[in-house]
Amino acid sequence: MKNIFFIVMLLSTQLALGQKYFSKTGKITFSSDAPMEKIEAQNSSASTALDVPTGNIEWAVLIQGFKFEKALMQEHFNENYMESSTYPKAKFKGKIDNVKDVNFSKDGVYNVTTTGQLEIHGITKPITSTGVIMVKNGVVSAKSNFSVLLADYDIVIPKLVADNISKTVEITVDVNYQPMPTQ
Amino acid sequence: MMNIRKLLSLSLFLAMTLSISAQDDMLSMLEDSAITEYVSGSFKTDRVINLHSLENTAAGELDIKISHRFGFINGGAYEFFGLDQATIRIGGDYGITDRLMVGVGRSSYEKTYDVFAKFKLLRQSTGARKTPFTLCVLGTTAVKTIRPSDPTRENYFSSKLYYTGQIIIGRKFSKAFSLQLSPTIVHRNLVETAAEKNDVLALGVGARFKLGKRTSLNAEYIYVLPDQLAPGYRNSVSVGFDIETGGHVFQLHFTNSTSMIEKGFIAETVGDVGAGDIHFGFNIARTFNIK
Numbered sequence: 129m130k131n132i133f134f135i136v137m138l139l140s141t142q143l144a145l146g147q148k149y150f151s152k153t154g155k156i157t158f159s160s161d162a163p164m165e166k167i168e169a170q171n172s173s174a175s176t177a178l179d180v181p182t183g184n185i186e187w188a189v190l191i192q193g194f195k196f197e198k199a200l201m202q203e204h205f206n207e208n209y210m211e212s213s214t215y216p217k218a219k220f221k222g223k224i225d226n227v228k229d230v231n232f233s234k235d236g237v238y239n240v241t242t243t244g245q246l247e248i249h250g251i252t253k254p255i256t257s258t259g260v261i262m263v264k265n266g267v268v269s270a271k272s273n274f275s276v277l278l279a280d281y282d283i284v285i286p287k288l289v290a291d292n293i294s295k296t297v298e299i300t301v302d303v304n305y306q307p308m309p310t311q
Numbered sequence: 312m313m314n315i316r317k318l319l320s321l322s323l324f325l326a327m328t329l330s331i332s333a334q335d336d337m338l339s340m341l342e343d344s345a346i347t348e349y350v351s352g353s354f355k356t357d358r359v360i361n362l363h364s365l366e367n368t369a370a371g372e373l374d375i376k377i378s379h380r381f382g383f384i385n386g387g388a389y390e391f392f393g394l395d396q397a398t399i400r401i402g403g404d405y406g407i408t409d410r411l412m413v414g415v416g417r418s419s420y421e422k423t424y425d426v427f428a429k430f431k432l433l434r435q436s437t438g439a440r441k442t443p444f445t446l447c448v449l450g451t452t453a454v455k456t457i458r459p460s461d462p463t464r465e466n467y468f469s470s471k472l473y474y475t476g477q478i479i480i481g482r483k484f485s486k487a488f489s490l491q492l493s494p495t496i497v498h499r500n501l502v503e504t505a506a507e508k509n510d511v512l513a514l515g516v517g518a519r520f521k522l523g524k525r526t527s528l529n530a531e532y533i534y535v536l537p538d539q540l541a542p543g544y545r546n547s548v549s550v551g552f553d554i555e556t557g558g559h560v561f562q563l564h565f566t567n568s569t570s571m572i573e574k575g576f577i578a579e580t581v582g583d584v585g586a587g588d589i590h591f592g593f594n595i596a597r598t599f600n601i602k
Contacts (some may be wrong), residue, residue: 148337173346177337186338192348199369199409200558200598207352208524208555213486286525289557 147180147232149268149305156189156301160294167201167293169194176303178270183227185242187220187301209283210249219247220255230261237262242272248281259301273300350435353445353483353491356560356596357404357412357429359517359531360549361568361576365445365481365491367431368406371602376402376416378571378594385587393591400571410434418572425572427451427475435482447479453574470501473574477515487521495533497578508539511578525555529564533577540578547580562594 154174160167174189191212196202206212222244224230230238238261246255259272275296278285285293354364357374368374378400382393390396402416402425410431417424433446453473459466474497481491493515502509517531533547551564567582567589568575582588 150337175338179337184337188338190346190348192351193346198600199372199406200600203351204557211486213350292557 148308149178149180150308151176151303151305154187154189154301154303156187156194156299158194158297158299160297162292162294164292167196169196169202169205171195174301174303176305177308178224178268178305180227180232183224185220185222185224185244187218189218191216191218209285215248215250217247218249221245221247222255224261230263232263232268233266235264246276248276249283251281253280268305269303270305271300271302273298275299346438347436347440348438350437350445350483353435353481353489354519354529355527355553355555356562356594358562358594358596359491359519359529360551360562360564360566360594361547361571362493362515362517362531362533363427363429363447363449363477363479364517364519365431365447365479365489367410367412367429367447368404368598370406370409371600372406373599373601374404374596375599376400376404376594376596378402378592380566380569380571380590380592382590383582383588384565384591385589398569398571416572418570418575420570420575421455421457423453423455423457423570423572423575425451425453429479444480444482449475449477449479451475451477451573453572472500474498475573475577477573481517489519491517493517493533495573495577497574499574499578504541507541511539512536513577515577519553522552527553529553529562535577543581544578545580545583547576548584558598560594560596562596564592564594565589566592 152175153172154176155170155172156174157168157170171189171193173193174187176185176187178185191210192206194202194205196205222242225241225243227240230240239258240261241256241258243254243256245252255274257272257274259270262269275298277296279295285295354366357364357366357368380398382390382396384392386393398418398420400416400418402414404412404414406412411428413428415426427449429447429449431445431447433442433444435445436442451474455471475495477493477495479491479493481489483489495513495515497511497513499509513533513535515531515533518529520528522528529552530550535546545567547566547568549564549566549568551562554561554563567584568580569582569590570576570579582590
């Protein structure tokens, strides 16, 4: 009996330690500036989770959920470039390297560096980006922007429209986290 | 004692795996949010070849279409394989909403004007709400304005009118293959002989096979139920390619139909494929955003 009690204790401490934050309404925007055409899209339903003690951070977003101003551009994005029926999601799995510098219980703006693996179009590549974590009245939010090279993710631009599409894309992520309920 | 020790180690092991898996897949508990994803890109444009496809022009988009059918290729070198003659339709399709589109057109064949409206009742989707196919309804009206062959006879305006009602049921089966059925009724207010029916029932079939990301092979066939048309009229059959280049879609095809509107290619096709009565033709579609 004693042992079982000990195990239960062990399990519950583990859960209590693991303070986590999550959101299902993370905002991801990307834009690419080219001489001919500005391409811009936004997705406001990215899922993300942040584990405070380890600094582990994850993102997942449905490619089909990116909204463009031009419907035709959106169709081409899904059909021709991202092949979203084959690769429905983009994912990021990584770590905030300096999570120890962030005091989640004290208001402030903390600069952070994140390293991890970014998966787009079925291809996973390591990526490092900088961003900020903001704590205000107990609400945690995060922001970052970085750029990716389309060729790294095997996204091919046909020669015919090569002048219309920039070879790099600027990505911005922006989220207000909520504490994850403990189970 | 042994049992308790075993239980302890087992529980420890379980606790460890649990915590590992929790770290491994933090997002798993956030999955399956209620999102319905509509299937897009079943066809490159809102026509298969002559038939309307299950696609609509998106809200606020104007799709200008310029279509040509040249003469029969069996005209030989003298007729430059039909390229000496051309039948033209110039038209515009506009999306009022993502589900409702309207269009107008003017064909050189019998100087015909046409208008139509197409509405998507069901959209093929996955995710929260699953719909296995897309269902559209199409209504068209055409008015023939060519001067009557016999001006001494009384020619009513209503005699120049044609109507079409069509249901489009289609599905994108895979990234590369889409298929649709188009049961259709064409109503002609006036027909040439008493033996011809005013109402013509037909079943169209259209398919797309994607060859590359931006090209596809399209085919369509329209079966007209027997004993409705005068002898000499045939079923419409067309094969062609779609080539997409950003804002344009080029559709190049071979067809035995001269007309590019429903009442014409369904009920007035005369080309005998076996005898080489085949037109080369194209539709060029250019989309403009005018939201």
